[in-house]
Amino acid sequence: MKITRQDVENVALLSRLEMTPAELDSYAVQLNAILEYAEVLNKLDTTGVEPTAHVLPLKNVMRPDAVKPSLSRELALANAPEAEDGYFKVPKIMEG
Amino acid sequence: MELFKYTVHALHDMLIKKEVSAVELAKAVFARTDAVEPKIHSYITETREQALAQAAAVDAKIARGERIASLAGIPGALKDNICTKGVKTTCASKILANFVPPYDATVVDKLAAQDAVITGKANCDEFAMGGSTENSGFFVTRNPWDTDRVPGGSSGGSASSVAAGQAIWALGSDTGGSIRQPAAYCGLVGLKPTYGRVSRYGLVAYASSLDQIGPITRDVTDCAIVLNAIAGHDAKDSTSINAPVPDYTQALVNDVKGLKIGLPKEYFGAGIQPEVADAIKQAVNRFSAMGAEVREVSLPHTQYALPAYYLIAPAEASSNLARYDGVGFGHRAAGSDIIDMYKKTRSEGFGDEVKRRIMLGTYALSSGYYDAYYLKALKVRTLVKQDFDQAFAEVDVLITPTAPTTAFKIGELSDPLAMYLQDICTIPINLAGLPGVSLPCGFAHGLPVGMQIIGKPLAEATIIQAAYAFEQANDYHTRFAPLGEV
Numbered sequence: 001m002k003i004t005r006q007d008v009e010n011v012a013l014l015s016r017l018e019m020t021p022a023e024l025d026s027y028a029v030q031l032n033a034i035l036e037y038a039e040v041l042n043k044l045d046t047t048g049v050e051p052t053a054h055v056l057p058l059k060n061v062m063r064p065d066a067v068k069p070s071l072s073r074e075l076a077l078a079n080a081p082e083a084e085d086g087y088f089k090v091p092k093i094m095e096g
Numbered sequence: 097m098e099l100f101k102y103t104v105h106a107l108h109d110m111l112i113k114k115e116v117s118a119v120e121l122a123k124a125v126f127a128r129t130d131a132v133e134p135k136i137h138s139y140i141t142e143t144r145e146q147a148l149a150q151a152a153a154v155d156a157k158i159a160r161g162e163r164i165a166s167l168a169g170i171p172g173a174l175k176d177n178i179c180t181k182g183v184k185t186t187c188a189s190k191i192l193a194n195f196v197p198p199y200d201a202t203v204v205d206k207l208a209a210q211d212a213v214i215t216g217k218a219n220c221d222e223f224a225m226g227g228s229t230e231n232s233g234f235f236v237t238r239n240p241w242d243t244d245r246v247p248g249g250s251s252g253g254s255a256s257s258v259a260a261g262q263a264i265w266a267l268g269s270d271t272g273g274s275i276r277q278p279a280a281y282c283g284l285v286g287l288k289p290t291y292g293r294v295s296r297y298g299l300v301a302y303a304s305s306l307d308q309i310g311p312i313t314r315d316v317t318d319c320a321i322v323l324n325a326i327a328g329h330d331a332k333d334s335t336s337i338n339a340p341v342p343d344y345t346q347a348l349v350n351d352v353k354g355l356k357i358g359l360p361k362e363y364f365g366a367g368i369q370p371e372v373a374d375a376i377k378q379a380v381n382r383f384s385a386m387g388a389e390v391r392e393v394s395l396p397h398t399q400y401a402l403p404a405y406y407l408i409a410p411a412e413a414s415s416n417l418a419r420y421d422g423v424g425f426g427h428r429a430a431g432s433d434i435i436d437m438y439k440k441t442r443s444e445g446f447g448d449e450v451k452r453r454i455m456l457g458t459y460a461l462s463s464g465y466y467d468a469y470y471l472k473a474l475k476v477r478t479l480v481k482q483d484f485d486q487a488f489a490e491v492d493v494l495i496t497p498t499a500p501t502t503a504f505k506i507g508e509l510s511d512p513l514a515m516y517l518q519d520i521c522t523i524p525i526n527l528a529g530l531p532g533v534s535l536p537c538g539f540a541h542g543l544p545v546g547m548q549i550i551g552k553p554l555a556e557a558t559i560i561q562a563a564y565a566f567e568q569a570n571d572y573h574t575r576f577a578p579l580g581e582v
Contacts, residue, residue: 003459007459008455011455011458011459011462012455014458014462015414015442015451015454015455015458016418016421016435016438016439016442017439017442017443017446017451017454017455018439018440018442018443019443027451027452027455030452030512031452031455031456031459033512033513034406034456034512034513034516035456035459035469037403037406037513038403038406038407038469038473040399040400040403041400041403041404041407041472041473041476042468042472044397044400044476044479046472046475046476046479049475049478049479050475050478051471051474051475051477051478052474052475052477052478052481053305053474054305054335055291055305055481055527055528055529056291056292056335056337056529058334058335060334061331061334063331071198075198076198078196078198079194079195079196079198079424079425079426080423080424080425081422081423081425081426081427081428082428088423088424090423090434090437091431091432091433091434091436091437092433092434093433093434
């Protein structure tokens with residue numbers, strides 16, 4: 001599968017990354033090279049093979065539903081790029 | 097000999113005999129850093145004031161006649177993707193350049209319980225993505241054996257700090273070889289524990305199903321001591337293994353008689369530098385002479401592990417790094433609306449390698465390609481793991497090179513794919529969640545060569561014993577980087 005410049009543009013949008021035209025071209029070349037290398041996987045018959053997302057047999061871990069101290073509002077906001085009146089501040093999301 | 101050249105265990109003995117104080121030791125390490133940091137660039141953030149306070153507290157304990165832990169008063173560095181309360185944790189990324197965590201990682205809590213002295217936060221590839229520390233968002237770290245060469249990565253600052261005497265031990269993190277490969281390039285011991293053996297709580301996530309914290313040290317004894325300090329179940333990490341933790345120093349036994357060693361033939365083929373292959377073969381001969389049984393084994397899906405990793409790890413990274421949006425923490429760029437703000441923030445904050453992996457992972461997970469790439473890679477992961485299961489039915493440990501070459505020159509591997517191939521010997525171990533240790537086993541053209549010993553799940557004690565026996569029969573671990581002689 002060949003990645004086109006338009007594919008890269010679409011993936012950049014999904015990734016929330018802004019790219020210059022030169023970067024789009026460059027990433028197209030690099031991603032194609034990496035995915036071409038990954039094509040070797042298709043030579044392998046994996047019919048009937050279960051996928052391994054995780055090596056441990058994971059299960060939900062529960063803890064008692066007890067009240068515990070949490071971060072103070074000041075501490076939670078301490079790393080915020082912008083805060084106002086005790087809230088994280090972001091550019092407006094809705095029109096109007 | 098200068099204090100900064102000693103091991104953890106030697107310094108512990110000196111502290112309890114009052115031959116040196118913890119404050120003197122910390123100051124000796126800082127003086128060493130003053131001398132070499134301009135050439136090496138190991139640290140992003142130093143924590144000298146805090147370290148001196150920690151050292152003074154240990155001296156007070158000793159003065160009161162209290163027993164101290166093995167790591168008490170011994171200076172060590174932390175990779176800068178391990179969260180430290182009140183101390184910047186940047187992941188070597190501009191996007192987290194000013195991030196100060198409000199909490200400590202579990203390993204940091206455990207080190208504090210041991211009264212360890214923390215010298216600072218070590219440079220690394222941005223978000224642990226890379227094999228050279230050239231991808232740091234701030235500066236390149238250099239190899240103390242040859243400052244024109246990389247220290248390896250991504251835990252390059254952790255490794256260089258120990259090799260150059262700027263720390264006595266260090267913690268790194270290993271997603272595809274990021275502890276073992278820099279340990280190999282810097283002539284040190286580096287251990288990636290079994291996945292889940294050490295808590296990942298407070299380790300900034302890159303690829304969650306692969307990441308694991310572990311020690312980088314001067315010798316195998318120190319490795320066992322640091323692993324003792326950080327291993328164990330943690331309720332804060334849902335992937336933490338709830339199993340008893342042995343005392344790993346009990347595995348420091350100079351005996352490999354009857355140990356069954358497997359040599360996977362796929363790890364000695366094309367791409368392995370002949371000097372590296374020779375050093376490993378000589379090391380294996382040494383094991384045979386010590387009474388181990390060596391046989392060739394096959395891990396037939398080895399060639400598929402690297403491409404599978406470079407789909408799985410970026411896929412997980414693209415998900416984990418979605419949180420860097422300029423809202424809750426980290427860098428924010430101005431934007432005309434929120435989507436524009438996200439895009440500008442992430443484009444300014446992330447470096448090329450991080451963007452490349454986010455793009456690759458997003459593509460592999462996107463509609464229409466998920467089955468062909470991500471799901472396929474997960475199935476291949478199953479086959480890679482099955483290979484190891486079958487090999488470990490026959491042998492106790494596997495031995496391979498840690499990296500296909502010795503440390504390469506800064507700027508030498510500009511092609512991303514060529515760089516990815518440097519991880520070819522370490523990545524399969526992460527896919528299978530196994531423990532692996534790298535230790536020096538020779539030199540090629542004046543540069544250290546690393547040997548990797550791989551064990552069954554939770555068999556850290558076995559690989560430590562094998563590594564210790566080899567170390568006792570050689571003196572590679574006693575040699576210092578040329579910079580150590582300046």
